[in-house]
Amino acid sequence: MFCGSAKGELLPPYIVYKSKQLWNTWTEQGPKDARFNNSPSGWFDMNIFNDWFFTQILPILKKQEGPKVIIGDNLSSHISVDVLNACDKNNIRFVCLPPNSTHLTQPLDVAFFHPMKVAWRKILTEWKASVQGRREQVLQKSSFPVLLNRLIDILEPTREVNLVSGFRKCGIYPVDANPLLERLPTTVDKTALQDSFLQSLEAKRLEWTTNGTTRGRRRKLHITPGKSVTEELSTLLDDKENEELAQPSTSKIPCRRRASSESSYAESNDMSVHDSSDLGSLGDLENLEANTDTAAETCNENCNFKPIVKAIGQYVVFTYEEEIFPGKITKITKEGPYISSMKRSLKSWTWPKPVDEIQYNWQDILGCIEVPKKISTRREIYSVPELDQTWGF
Known part of the structure; x- marks a missing residue:
């Protein structure tokens, strides 16, 4: 959770891990004064929100004179008797934004989170290219505080400007409805919007699952042992795939050999070595059709x-x-x-x-x-x- 003020101040972040147990390595080398918690779902439940309220923001608001305002969405876990009583006692107004409107009315959504996400993606990209990132399949919780601390440092030069801009564009401070009204969406073609959205999802799915290409299966080239092959000859042999050019199989089904355990001869078939030999050096393709006992x-x-x-x-x-x-x-x-x-x-x-x-x-x-x-x-x-x-x- 991030929380910022109309003055441009940013509270230390509050991190919730999805787990049943909190470990010390998940809290080390993170942002200064950041707090860490955990829940089975990984979401802010009422107990966690109460902890954030009483440990993070209430001590700051108690030191300020006059009425104070906390602005948040209308998540049910934000509404608890303890929080409301504390707000009443300390002259704090708790304002919940209208449902489905935070992209227009929430200052952090409007001006802070976008540059934050851009910086975070860059950090993750650099991490994946590092030695640790290449070794680990996913980002470990023990590595998260360090990267989060780097994110806070990157945001620091523009932090105040972005927060102040967010409150202004939402018409909260200074109070002015015009910036908000100017950003209200106009009528759009819902059909065109749906098609565009589906196309973007499909493009992203291909990018994530196949890096934009379809993964092909490698093919065994049936050539005379000891002979080499060029790309052209390899393609010509591959064109005969539908004719099941196979060596005779054994009486039993062989166990699958993974890439790490295949023979050196099988691995050598993956290499493309240039040879000036013609197709005759590979043997007559017609003779390769004889055995199809797959x-x-x-x-x-x-x-x-x-x-x-x-x-x-x-x-x-x-x-x-x-x-x-x-x-x-x-x-x-x-x-x-x-x-x-x-x-x-x-x-x-x-x-x-x-x-x-x-x-x-x-x-x-x-x-x-x-x-x-x-x-x-x-x-x-x-x-x-x-x-x-x-x-x-």
């Missing part, structure tokens, strides 16, 4: 999966680079489903961290399965009975 075909002979249900949340078995994996459909597009894949852990399965999720084709899915059964809570180990039967576990 893992999917082998599984169809040995497994009895449920029919495919094209729905988010369905657990399925699918093929990836001629191997079989269980996973869960997380999203469906016209190009195909996104599946969050499990990985092998000896004779069992686990959900990898970070999540292994990419887009597949519907023909990659062999069928649906039951929800994987957790067999170890401590290590998050699961059993997939349909695949256990296939391997004979």
Whole structure:
């Protein structure tokens, strides 16, 4: 929570963590005189608001002569008997702003929070590029006070000007309704607004989930061992994908090999090395069509999966680079489903961290399965009975 005055003063921030316990490392190296609290929901409940009122703002207002005014939104947790009694005793007026109007009437929303968010995004971007940011998936609570302190320092040069401007544009101080009335919205085309909003959401979703590009799956190039390949030849081989150019599979379904455990030969196939050899050095493409005994075909002979249900949340078995994996459909597009894949852990399965999720084709899915059964809570180990039967576990 931030609180500022019409004079341009900013109170120390009050931080609420979403947790059941507060740890000392979450409070260290933060802004001067900042206070820290926690709640299971991470929101300001009535008890937390009472604590903020009596520890942060009331000691300051008690020292000032004459009537004082506190302006806030009409959140129910702001209204408590203790706060109202304290306001009455200390000549304080508590004013609640009209619902759904804070973007026009709340001084901090109008002129303070925008530059604050711009500065905060820059801080987060720099943190993600740091050694610690590259090592951690999300910002840890122990790192938050340090970054918040940096934010306060960045805001300090313009803090007074922005706060004074916010109160003036809201018509609160000096009291004048005209600045507020001038900013009231005019009639807009709701249909156009809705379409524009949906387009911006879709663009942002693509940016967050795929960095603006669709993640492709790598393809195994079926070439003579020891031969190299150029980009042109690689593309030509990839055009034969629909003809299932595959090496003969074994009698059993192979366990999935993650990127970290694949053989050096498989890794070498990711490299594009220039070679002046022509297509003949790779062998006749016609001969590569001879063997099409894929893992999917082998599984169809040995497994009895449920029919495919094209729905988010369905657990399925699918093929990836001629191997079989269980996973869960997380999203469906016209190009195909996104599946969050499990990985092998000896004779069992686990959900990898970070999540292994990419887009597949519907023909990659062999069928649906039951929800994987957790067999170890401590290590998050699961059993997939349909695949256990296939391997004979």
